[in-house]
Amino acid sequence: MDSEISAAISSGNSKTAGLNVQELNSIFHDKSADDLLKWGFETFGNTIVAGTGFGSSGIVILHRLVELGLPVKAFCLDTNLLFHETHQLWNNIEKEFGIGIEVVSPILTLDGQKIHHKDKLWATDADQCCTIRKVLPLKKYLANKKAWITGLRRSQSTTRRSIEKIEWDAESKTYKLNPLADWSAEKVWQYIHSYKLPYNALHNEGYPSIGCIPCTHPANDPSNERSGRWANLEKTECGIHILNQLPRNKNSHPKPE
Numbered sequence: 680m681d682s683e684i685s686a687a688i689s690s691g692n693s694k695t696a697g698l699n700v701q702e703l704n705s706i707f708h709d710k711s712a713d714d715l716l717k718w719g720f721e722t723f724g725n726t727i728v729a730g731t732g733f734g735s736s737g738i739v740i741l742h743r744l745v746e747l748g749l750p751v752k753a754f755c756l757d758t759n760l761l762f763h764e765t766h767q768l769w770n771n772i773e774k775e776f777g778i779g780i781e782v783v784s785p786i787l788t789l790d791g792q793k794i795h796h797k798d799k800l801w802a803t804d805a806d807q808c809c810t811i812r813k814v815l816p817l818k819k820y821l822a823n824k825k826a827w828i829t830g831l832r833r834s835q836s837t838t839r840r841s842i843e844k845i846e847w848d849a850e851s852k853t854y855k856l857n858p859l860a861d862w863s864a865e866k867v868w869q870y871i872h873s874y875k876l877p878y879n880a881l882h883n884e885g886y887p888s889i890g891c892i893p894c895t896h897p898a899n900d901p902s903n904e905r906s907g908r909w910a911n912l913e914k915t916e917c918g919i920h921i922l923n924q925l926p927r928n929k930n931s932h933p934k935p936e
């Protein structure tokens with residue numbers, strides 16, 4: 680292991696379970712996505728996992744892991760509300776990349792959610808719906824993991840502008856690696872097209888960012904990839920990413936007129 684990386688590890692504190700995240704970020708600032716992925720596997724072994732929702736960045740990360748021969752287990756939070764096109768892509772990726780992608784499911788089925796909470800909870804309390812269908816299942820899944828890889832990019836939205844390549848996720852007490860933090864959307868798509876990788880058919884229909892069916896619309900602001908997510912609400916994140924270590928966005932009320 681590189682000596683400057685070893686030093687960053689030994690100078691960490693108990694709050695971040697031993698790694699000096701700030702120092703690691705200055706080391707990885709100019710390093711490539713591959714460098715970070717390789718370091719992640721060398722450091723965390725089979726306790727690091729890769730999360731994907733089958734967005735364009737996620738496809739790049741899964742492909743890099745395969746190309747690098749890193750046996751990092753991938754998973755997807757299946758809210759039971761994903762588009763048919765997303766499931767089609769999931770099948771294609773598994774076949775084409777020769778990998779299996781683990782399903783992480785909420786405890787409550789949609790019928791259970793209707794009985795214990797409300798029918799179409801996403802329409803009245805999107806934060807609670809995201810907590811049940813995304814945040815809690817992820818927290819449970821990560822309980823015995825040390826790190827996870829995401830496709831977060833700074834260029835995706837204003838709220839993601841200051842993400843770091845390595846973050847301490849205090850909610851799940853894991854490290855979060857964002858290897859594409861400094862990639863633009865153009866770079867992601869150049870990569871996908873140059874390797875002729877499969878991608879979600881909805882991207883060709885005006886959806887740059889794709890989540891659950893009820894909360895995903897075509898983007899209404901071309902400068903904001905995520906403007907079609909919760910388009911009629913002030914909510915911008917589902918809650919699995921706590922950006923800048925600020926409390927989770929609790930605004931699920933409608934945008935002011």
Ligand code: SF4
Pocket residue numbers: 758760800801804805806808809810812813890891892893894917
């Ligand atoms: S994105 Fe919408 S449907 Fe999906 S879990 Fe969140 S509120 Fe529920």
